[in-house]
Amino acid sequence: xxxxxxxxxxxxxxxxxxxxxxxxxxxxxxxxxxxxxxxxxxxxxxxxxxxxxxxxxxxxxxxxxxxxxxxxxxxxxxxxxxxxxxxxxxxxxxxxxxxxxxxxxxxxxxxxxxxxxxxxxxxxxxxxxxxxxxxxxxxxxxxxxxxxxxxxxxxxxxxxxxxxxxxxxxxxxxxxxxxxxxxxxxxxxxxxxxxxxxxxxxxxxxxxxxxxxxxxxxxxxxxxxxxxxxxxxxxxxxxxxxxxxxxxxxxxxxxxxxxxxxxxxxxxxxxxxxxxxxxxxxxxxxxxxxxxxxxxxxxxxxxxxxxxxxxxxxxxxxxxxxxxxxxxxxxxxxxxxxxxxxxxxxxxxxxxxxxxxxxxxxxxxxxxxxxxxxxxxxxxxxxxxxxxxxxxxxxxxxxxxxxxxxxxxxxxxxxxxxxxxxxxxxxxxxxxxxxxxxxxxxxxxx
Numbered sequence: 326x327x328x329x330x331x332x333x334x335x336x337x338x339x340x341x342x343x344x345x346x347x348x349x350x351x352x353x354x355x356x357x358x359x360x361x362x363x364x365x366x367x368x369x370x371x372x373x374x375x376x377x378x379x380x381x382x383x384x385x386x387x388x389x390x391x392x393x394x395x396x397x398x399x400x401x402x403x404x405x406x407x408x409x410x411x412x413x414x415x416x417x418x419x420x421x422x423x424x425x426x427x428x429x430x431x432x433x434x435x436x437x438x439x440x441x442x443x444x445x446x447x448x449x450x451x452x453x454x455x456x457x458x459x460x461x462x463x464x465x466x467x468x469x470x471x472x473x474x475x476x477x478x479x480x481x482x483x484x485x486x487x488x489x490x491x492x493x494x495x496x497x498x499x500x501x502x503x504x505x506x507x508x509x510x511x512x513x514x515x516x517x518x519x520x521x522x523x524x525x526x527x528x529x530x531x532x533x534x535x536x537x538x539x540x541x542x543x544x545x546x547x548x549x550x551x552x553x554x555x556x557x558x559x560x561x562x563x564x565x566x567x568x569x570x571x572x573x574x575x576x577x578x579x580x581x582x583x584x585x586x587x588x589x590x591x592x593x594x595x596x597x598x599x600x601x602x603x604x605x606x607x608x609x610x611x612x613x614x615x616x617x618x619x620x621x622x623x624x625x626x627x628x629x630x631x632x633x634x635x636x637x638x639x640x641x642x643x644x645x646x647x648x649x650x651x652x653x654x655x656x657x658x659x660x661x662x663x664x665x666x667x668x669x670x671x672x673x674x675x676x677x678x679x680x681x682x683x684x685x686x687x688x689x690x691x692x693x694x695x696x697x698x699x700x701x702x703x704x705x706x707x708x709x710x711x712x713x714x715x716x717x718x719x720x721x722x723x724x725x726x727x728x729x730x731x732x733x734x735x736x737x738x739x740x741x742x743x744x745x746x747x748x749x750x751x752x753x754x755x756x757x758x759x760x761x762x763x764x765x766x767x768x769x770x771x
Contacts, residue, residue, distance in 0.1 A: 345369075371402045379407035379469070381485035382510065384439050387452040389486055394459035404462050408514060409485030410470040410532075411499035412506045413437035421497055432494040444509070453517035466518070467529035467568075468510050470501040470541060502534035504572045508547035519556045524563025532570035542572025542609050548594035561597040568605040568637075573615040591619065592626050601630055605637035605663075616641035617670075620651045632658055635702075639665035642711070645686040652694055661702035662694065669710040686710060687722050688745055695741045703744075710750070722750055 347355060356363045356370060375393065380386040390406070393399045413436050422430065443449045457463060472482040492498050511530060518525065532541035550557060571591075595601070608616040620643065623629060633655045638648075648669070652662060669686045687708060694700065708722035 349374075367398070371398060375399045375402045377405040377407070378403060379409050379483060379485045381409045381411040381488050382440060382443060382449055382513075383411075383436065383487055383491075384443055384448070384452075386485060386487035387443075387449060387456070390456045391452055391459075394456040400459050401461050403460050405465040405467075406456070406460070406463065407466070407485075408468045408510050409488060410468060410501045410503070410507055410510060411485055411488050411491070412501065412503055413440050414500050414503055414506065425496060429494065429496045432491070436491055436495070450513055450517055450520065453513065454520040457517055457521035457523045460523075463523060464525055465527040465529060466514050466525055467527075467531065468507060468514065469531050470507060471531075471533045502541060504542055504544055507532055507542070508544040511543055511547040512549065515557075515560070518560045519554065522556055522559070524560045526563060527566040527568075528564060529566075529568040530570050531568060542570045542607075544572055545590045548590040550590070550593060550597070558597060561594070562599055564598050564601050566603040567598065567601055568603075570607045571616070571619065572609055573619045588626070589619075589622060592622060592629075595623070595629055596626065598630065600632055602632060603635040603637075604630065604633060605639070607637075607639040607665075608641040617643045617647050621647055624650050624654050630655060634658055635661040635663070637663040637665070637704075638667060639663075641666075642668045642670050644670050645690050648690060649693055656699065660700060661704070662700055663704040664706075664708065665704075666707040666709075668708075685750055687750070688748055691748070692741065692745060703740075705744075722748065 352370070356366050378390070378393070380390045393403060413433065415437075425433070457466075472484050474483060488499065507530070514528070530543060532543075534541040595604075606616075606620075608619075620638075624647075636652065636655060636659060638651075648667070652659065669690070687710060691703075691705075695703070710722060
């Protein structure tokens with residue numbers, strides 16, 4: 326009897342019972358042990374490691390992307406390219422310089438010069454253009470400023486190619502929280518897609534930086550299109566899904582000036598996304614009034630998103646009337662609405678008060694939306710409202726079922742009564758001493 330060997334195993338057992346559970350290093354060693362294993366495991370290897378990849382804006386990282394795009398097999402499997410926002414910006418790093426060794430400091434200076442030259446010369450755009458042109462099945466591009474969960478086999482974080490080596494050389498992780506850098510990266514991706522004449526169905530901008538020094542999100546300038554370009558229309562016309570994290574300017578929001586202002590870059594960008602079906606707009610909640618201003622501007626833009634089917638709004642403070650207005654804008658085609666971490670702002674209008682003269686807009690807003698729209702799906706989570714009738718407080722809106730978020734679909738005549746019956750507004754206890762208002766409000770929110 327011939328001795329048992331891995332090459333004698335059925336392919337299903339080899340892939341699903343052995344290769345699937347090996348750490349990446351061991352899986353690579355198994356593939357290289359002989360030509361037969363390398364051949365039969367190639368599809369599994371390519372699907373896991375070369376379907377979705379993340380790169381940073383450095384010469385070494387982008388050249389690796391180009392090399393992958395030139396590979397006869399990987400240029401067909403790579404469908405999703407992410408650009409990480411690792412930056413050599415020194416704004417938050419000056420305090421670290423005193424602790425760096427000469428070798429670490431030299432490595433940082435070299436990386437910083439490389440990133441500056443890459444951008445200044447337009448080399449980053451050229452490399453991305455070549456890669457996008459070569460990737461036959463590229464379907465999604467995006468940018469991120471955080472480390473996502475990695476592969477299960479390694480229990481590691483998902484990081485940009487080249488970033489871990491740089492962190493090891495300089496002694497710390499690079500900065501990723503610049504709204505300016507994020508906006509430049511988004512515009513760079515759009516330009517490269519246009520140069521490559523390669524439309525994609527999805528663009529995803531997922532930014533999560535939340536700290537005192539930085540506000541995650543794209544500035545309006547990220548959506549600047551310049552002079553009319555037929556290739557840009559092809560790229561924007563191919564979009565079906567657009568996920569955005571926005572950092573709107575806190576500048577002009579005076580209603581007296583609004584009619585005289587030129588259209589924002591975001592408005593003009595969305596106007597050319599004629600076939601967009603899914604739009605997500607997440608904001609930075611403490612900006613408060615800027616998101617409402619952006620959404621009101623979109624409500625006034627004619628012929629916007631004519632086939633939109635899903636609208637996600639998240640992390641913003643908004644007036645009830647504006648929320649209804651923006652969803653009503655797309656009522657003809659809209660089927661799915663998602664509201665996540667949305668806070669309704671206080672207003673004096675009596676229609677938002679209940680029989681006890683309390684400000685409770687959420688039940689009426691949800692009922693109004695469901696009764697007037699042809700919605701078949703609604704997703705809700707982490708809802709709240711701000712009441713100023715007696716004092717400033719944040720009221721958390723929950724569902725009595727105890728779940729943080731619930732999704733409803735099907736006949737709204739069935740799920741809407743259930744939804745409203747489960748809605749509970751948790752009111753903070755009024756402070757006995759108004760001088761302690763801020764402290765108590767913080768504790769309630771926390």
